[in-house]
């Protein structure tokens with residue numbers, strides 16, 4: 350948006366050279382009134398057309414009753430309004446989601462556009478430093494449209510020329526406070542446009558029960574929890590490695606157990622093997638019977654098991670060389686998922702230097718060469734510093750659960766993740782509100798996704814053991 354200096358002000362501007370008495374006064378050209386009126390009418394017309402195009406439901410709601418009143422009188426208008434309300438109620442009762450999608454959310458979007466975003470746009474942009482004033486002219490980023498769904502508003506913005514999404518990512522706190530939301534996330538829609546997501550409520554504030562065990566074997570991805578928009582979240586496990594970082598009590602166990610739970614039918618079918626390393630002995634030991642002989646707890650056992658996984662990987666690499674470049678899980682060559690709880694016990698806190706080096710070298714080998722041959726690593730840890738986990742960058746997919754310090758977010762998820770809205774250091778330490786909540790950043794997308802893993806209780810694990818005990822020995 351551009352605001353010109355009024356002519357009277359310009360006329361008053363004078364400038365002089367420092368050592369002479371020459372005075373410069375700008376010439377003011379008066380615009381004929383007719384041109385001003387035409388431009389004004391054109392803007393009103395364009396504004397009306399854009400309002401009809403962007404908010405058809407809201408416009409129809411206002412324009413139709415007014416039209417009927419003026420054409421047929423208020424009695425007909427009351428009857429017609431009653432009829433339309435009954436039809437809308439029937440629609441809402443019979444097809445709730447289509448009613449919400451076609452009527453309720455567009456209406457809410459109009460209300461939020463008008464009352465929240467358009468009303469506060471100029472002051473918020475100015476105070477947040479996203480608008481500019483150059484030579485007396487105001488330049489404002491343009492509010493293109495607002496859409497709503499059950500949990501958030503999405504505001505599409507045209508950036509000022511020369512602005513980048515990073516300028517906006519640096520101001521997410523200002524934007525959230527300015528528009529009355531708890532947080533704001535910035536995503537690039539296309540060149541010159543960003544979409545700001547402002548959650549209106551948090552659907553992840555209540556714990557989720559363990560997801561049902563799939564009826565059919567699933568290997569590539571497993572449903573582990575739920576996204577902010579209420580949709581199920583499927584975590585890719587095959588063809589990648591996953592690092593899960595979170596402070597103590599952040600709920601790392603729920604990610605590990607939800608993954609194991611989703612893979613149980615594939616384990617039984619012989620398409621997946623889970624190799625469990627449990628140096629803390631407090632997490633995976635609970636379902637030990639699921640893993641059969643592929644379970645290790647002492648540092649020696651863990652190093653041996655990791656090296657055995659490296660051998661499987663190398664044997665496959667020798668066999669696949671020149672024949673295939675990617676892995677398809679079969680009973681002969683199942684997907685091997687090495688799950689390590691508190692990997693820092695092996696890579697940093699282990700006092701025996703030789704064991705530490707063996708474990709680190711095996712993990713580095715698996716994470717650099719394993720995915721093409723069907724060997725994946727899923728590791729959990731509390732402290733994401735480089736000294737503790739020197740190979741954290743070898744994990745393509747990363748999950749940041751509750752972290753103690755804001756700097757740790759980018760350590761886990763990569764540069765710029767916190768600016769893009771991954772506020773892992775703001776996740777509630779209250780287990781009911783925040784345990785299992787995390788930001789997932791996949792190698793295929795720079796935008797972190799907020800997800801809550803389902804809570805797999807001790808009782809759930811007991812049932813899993815009763816139903817699937819020995820599944821780990823299927824092959």
Ligand SMILES: Nc1ncnc2c1ncn2[C@@H]1O[C@H](COP(=O)(O)OP(=O)(O)OP(=O)(O)O)[C@@H](O)[C@H]1O
Pocket residue numbers: 556557595596597598599600601602603731780781784785786801802803804805
């Ligand atoms: N997804 C979840 N939903 C709700 N509550 C959870 C969830 N995950 C864990 N909790 C609660 O939080 C507590 C701590 O979880 P958990 O032991 O998995 O954390 P952790 O990150 O593994 O901690 P540590 O590193 O200390 O082992 C659990 O006892 C449980 O009560």
